[in-house]
Amino acid sequence: MNGLLITSIEEKxxxxxxxxxxxxxxxxxxxxxxxxxxxxxxxxxxxxxxxRVFNKSNILSAAKPKLRKQFKYA
Structure with missing residues (x-):
């Protein structure tokens, strides 16, 4: 999880x-x-x-956001 937190900081x-x-x-x-x-x-x-401030011990899971497909409607 720490690696993901660091990536969020570095890459915004x-x-x-x-x-x-x-x-x-x-x-x-x-x-x-x-x-x-x-x-x-x-x-x-x-x-x-x-x-916001989050207590690290209260974070149950952390993940990269899921990509959402975007559809064009005619």
Whole structure:
């Protein structure tokens, strides 16, 4: 997972995470990582359209975004 976080910083590319909050709520977020610390990461959340701080131990999974096919309609 750390490699993916570093790639997001270096290439300014979004990644998708599954995150569990301190209250136990699970959410799917697309983020661009700005900074990595020992316990947390600072990122721009595309869902909320604002900077957020995520506890690293609460990130359940991280992945590159799935490519979506775009179709043209006549």
């Amino acid at each position: 590319l979004p990644i998708e995470i599954m995150y569990i909050s301190g209250k136990g709520d699970i959410s799917h977020r697309t983020i661009i990582v700005k900074e990595i610390q020992d316990e947390y990461i600072k990122a721009f959340c595309l869902l909320k359209q604002q900077p």
